[in-house]
Amino acid sequence: MSVLLAALLQLAALQLSSALPFQQRGFWDFGEDIDVRDLMMTMMKDQEEGSAFEDVYPPETPTCPFGCTCHQKVVQCSDLGLIYVPPNIPPDTLLLDLQCNGITEIREGDFKGLTNLYALILRSNLITRVNPRAFLPLKRLQKLYISHNLLTSVPRNLPPSLVEMRIHDNRIRRVAAGTFNGLGNMHVIEMGRNPIHNSGFEPGAFTGLKLNYLRISEARLTGVPKDLPASLHELHLDHNEIQAIELEDLSRYKQLHRLGLGFNHILHIERGALSYLPNLRELHLDHNRLSAVPSGLANMKYLQVVYLHSNNITSVGVNDFCPVGFGMKKVFYNGISLFGNPIEFWEIQPATFRCVSDHMAVQLGNHKK
Template identity: 30%
Template structure:
């Protein structure tokens, strides 16, 4: 795959002639580090079974090796002999992830730029290890067992450090003593319950801060701690916050999903002219908990996921919810007050429940002035719900028990462009000339897998796609498509059409 190797290469590895300073020893089931020849600057040893590093293997490259990649091996500290990594004075990148080291392995090189030791068993990273690493810009230590005490003052030394990843550890607080040059700090999946007052003031160039999946409470966030001009992205999701903390107007992205937020004040959001609330999912807003200014800021953001939970009724939905997912439950009823708080709904998915027409409260849907998508596939409906919101654009009612479309049920729905009624029990007398009256914008209608024996009447002239497969249709009237000038897609497979039932030149 790499082509012929150059003459200066260990027999266990490949050294491409086009890149003679690199030696590829990766993915070869090696149990040891081979002796590295003179002239090699880039050494790849990842994805092997290496358990030890013996003295002497780097003797030819102590002052020339720049990259050392040892990811995905079985190396322990006890099997790293002296005279190996501790002699590499020119190393720029050391990748030591997915091994079994319990103590950091740091080369003496002052040229080190990137250090990765993720997915090991580090419980501490003593101060002083990085003191002379004046060129170090990135440190990745996620997925270890580091504690706050174990990393005290560990990162003071590298004055050019830009990125520090300490996610998936056991930290109780954000690391102290990090250099003011830092731009990225990730501390997700720890046990952090508070942020020190003025912490971000000491990091004037910090752009990205992630503290998701921790134990942050409102009481652990001092006033104004995140109100700094440098911050562009702030992730506080999956904590225990009950309110949105004060943030600076320069912030661009804010993540808050899966907290316990129940109130949002106007004061909090007024300065946020640029911010994108990436998510507020799985928070619970009480009635009156969001003030007017917040509505404008938070539209398109509030989504409630209640799918696959075995629900037998619709729970109380927070105000200003836009997207509501209730599919795959055991819901049987839609009482009039089921959605009374959720007046801003745009999308409801009730697929795969047990809702019957007699248990749908009259008017439960009609008052939703913004609802655009209503999905009620795979229920037990015997008729089309009525009244429907005039804002509706997509209506899916497939695989129910609907046998008739009442006259006038679609009157006023001039925005509806998709109607899906496949897999019901519609017969010819259930789809009359007036059944679809009012659908002046209809583009697609799906009447497949019903019990129609003739082509449906009263289709709007805007109809472009018509699905009629799986019925009992025997013939097509000669002038059927004259009133359908935009028809472009027609399905009639699996019917009872014979040659006599298809007029000449009908298509």
């Protein structure tokens, strides 16, 4: 482990940045930024636990692609103006960084022999095509970052070992049935900022996945996509064109802890639609067009955070958030935002927030500096 640690410390200053439209805290925190230090620490932990790697002996004569930096299983080739994946990548490589180049195509033999690769970073290139056989040698790949490219579809034959894939900021308009077949280890997919409509998800597109986290933000969705994995703990659909939440839209997602629907055009949430989310902890409905507090919040036992700011809510009822009595609410709220709505705070009865942990947890826009 000490040998790998030296390599990780050498690249610890490397960071990737990109603004997020949706700030996340707690639970699963997977945004666009790749903190390479965190990635390396995860890789070390997996190596210690024996869950990701087998020993691969280095060649007798160490090789390194021209212009790249190679140090103890980490190969860093970013910002070199490359138009192809370079040859002579050491076969014992665990982390391969090819971000910020001019690569246009991933060819069949580009990763030949890299059977122990753990993480592959291809973000911020010009990739339009991935050969269907390109990823076949990557028997132990767990993290694939191929965002900020020009792909029009999800690459085929992804490694079954894959745990996390970030493919946001491409040109994907369609996800075909069976795209993710055989990827039973996948937990995280970030695919926001693709020009995909609801009709772009074919029936069976997500069959076989047991995801914990899925983000389809800044797309062209007009409703909640159908048949997403029922295993989801987090679902983020912010910055879309969703206009309503129908009764059956959320019926599959009983394991959800966090639901992000901010920055849409939601006018109406059908009564009973939220009752399918018994484990929800955090609900983001800010920057929509709601005229009332959604029904059903008072019956959500574990709900702790509700963002309703910047809507058109004109009144708040005394039982909108809290049940009558205290028998049903298991945890108190620690955050309710209502500012940016056409309602005066003095019109809301104090008992409305009787199941809130602290008065500072309610944001009504009445705290003036």
